[in-house]
Amino acid sequence: MLTVLLILIPLVTGLITFGLSGRGAKVLSLVSSLATLAVALAAWSQFRTAPEALSFTAEWIPQLNSQLNFGLDGLSLMLVLLTTISFPLIFITVFSRNYEKAGAFYGLMLLSQAGMLGVFLTYDALLFYVFWELALIPVYFLCSMWGGEKAIPVTFKFFVYTFAGSLLMLVGIIYIYFQTEGSFSWQAFTSLSLSNSEQSWLFWLFFVAFAIKMPVFPFHTWQPDTYEQSPTAVTMVLSGIMVKMGLFGVMRWLMPVLPQGAYMWQEAAILLSVIGIIYASCIAIMQSDLKKLIAYSSIAHIGLMSAAIFANNEQSLAGVQVQMFNHGINIIGLWIIIEVIEQRLGTKNMQQLGGIAAVAPKLSILLVIISLANIALPLTNGFIGEFLMFSGLFQHNVWFAAVSAIAIILAAVYMLRMLQKVLFGEANALTSTTSDLKGGEMLALVCITAMIFVLGFYPKPLLELVSGSGIQNTVAALTGR
Template structure:
């Protein structure tokens, strides 16, 4: 089996079927089953993948021939880890929704979003990439708008306006590149070989960068994120933080830097500084949060700031660290948001001042939570350690001061993450929580899978690093600025 289209078609067809399912129990079973089948379909591609720098499993179908648009997809060492992350996390995200009595439309939106995410990570045609970019936005908007918190309408309107405006700038840049392309197609290979003047590359840099920076988000384009994460349902927050923000980082690596290296040379240092400042800023704000979900939202800004800085360091070590840490962050943040969702479900609050001492009644949850927290602060032998180590090493090769300031994320992260654990699990317990029940069933299964992934990747990161090494090395050698 080497037809990559199956990874896009299967979740789409499953979503169509699920949209007609009204029974919540049937919808849950079908949604989880479809996501597990999708994961199984991914395994042959991972096993057959040759860890070299070539694009593999390429498929191309003419789409709008008169405009040179083709449906062209493929996988290399940069995209495969993100395809794998998407298809591993979607079953966990679906499982997290089992507490609610959702009909098939909820799970259909998740699977439809999975199609858009996978198209973004596999597209080798800029038009297909843009279509996937927009497809992924529509389901998450409805997930947050229909099942989100009390302020969901205002918050989602802000989220939609931010991301859609960024997308419009990117579309303008794509159309301009098409007009300059003598081949009159949207192929990635055609775009990266275009001869563009420095002034062209400068404005094209901002056209693409705004779209990617908003999605990540990079300071100062982050203001939509904390409110959206806080008001989204648990599954929506996991989709946004676990997978969707990686679209922006991937866009930097795949599209922005290879196409406009002169633009990156002109403005990369500015972006680099924004990333570093964002790490410190978001960490300081995270210290002050009483809402556990909002705390994790700001911690996510700090972590992706470090990942983005690793990308703009533009060396093999930094890029390897960025790709690995995208996977690690997705796994960790899904675990963190699920724990907070459990706490809110059991206690009725996620405010830190109203919690405490829950480890006495929820020993299994406390054990899982502690391991996930340790991964979040980069404890050795957890997956968070090696990714942060590579990122800081990559920054060190560029600027010692940048590595020193970015390294504060380890200290700051330890402070606010351990505070989160202390405020929820340790200390005296409120008497009203005396009957709180520990996790069981699917909750243990979900957190168990997260912890296993944390430990396995932490002990043996080479399994992922080997996938991307050749592709990253070639890209760095080809593109310099």
């Protein structure tokens, strides 16, 4: 029942929030997110003793043999924890902001949370598709209604990209459904033996859908503009959590269902990912806009995770799962600070900043810590996942790993350059009067910093989840059944 509550709480409270305004919408959203986090922690506790008790099955559409089939393994629990931790941090950060039509804004945020949690929890392909779309639609309205001056065309591009990918995935789901003789269950999909030719073309239907969501080169072009034009709270959801839906889809559905297809196109998928890593890192170095810099940084990080998934060994897959959580936490921390800078100074152009360290020391210290975690400095949370991913990638192909490793240097260049331009030097007329972090902002960033150090020094809790996530089955799928 805990798995059902994880979806019902944000779904029901999100619908109620539409009828509220102002402070009432803020308070209910924050309370809802904290309640969902409490349920997730209870599920984590039960997962360690009786994981089978977290399964839930009920009839949904009997005519199609589709069920409400929910469950948790290490992979899905990792992403459930990321989602339920992130939303309270986001709501605490923006609590002092006044959004027009606040009830609709916070209601849509909670509905997107319900959709993402449904994606991570379901073991029914049709229900997976429904939640996949449920997560997308609220974000479309959030971006278009509360975004920047170019929000409408940018959001339209984002919607067309992701909806087109979703339709490709739906075609693949329907085809496989008929091959199973009428079942949408994950068990029926994974036990089906499709021919190599079927798996080959089906692979691209699913991979393109998931690659757009991540995004992976060359399906990434919607992302930088969307991140720039979206309200920062929505950008946190997109980059911290929603992109993980694509990685999750590959690991939960694509590889176990289409093992031979994944094996045949393995090198092509890694090549696209590696191209994206270097391309995005080089573009990030050239950026003066803080939002676009972090957007391209995220493309590079996700590209490494994508390459590591297809590297087909336990180290790389373990690293991906750990890094999905840690990247989400770190990137949300960066977006919080960018939100603070933009709200205080009215700009996100690094050329107009400088000298903030002298007037906002708390912000500066936390930005340095989170930036170092983002480039995987040892003893920060970003290190262990990245180390495992590169180790697995080296085992698979030394050349792919060597090229990808260039991104470590490039990441240090663009992140340290950002710190230099934003924090150091002489304060100018714009930055000299800025104020330091306040209540909710400080609380959220301190929580993120604590997780950076705790998981950097002691990553065992995440590694324990990884060990129970069925990595061996995924490896077996990629190497051919």
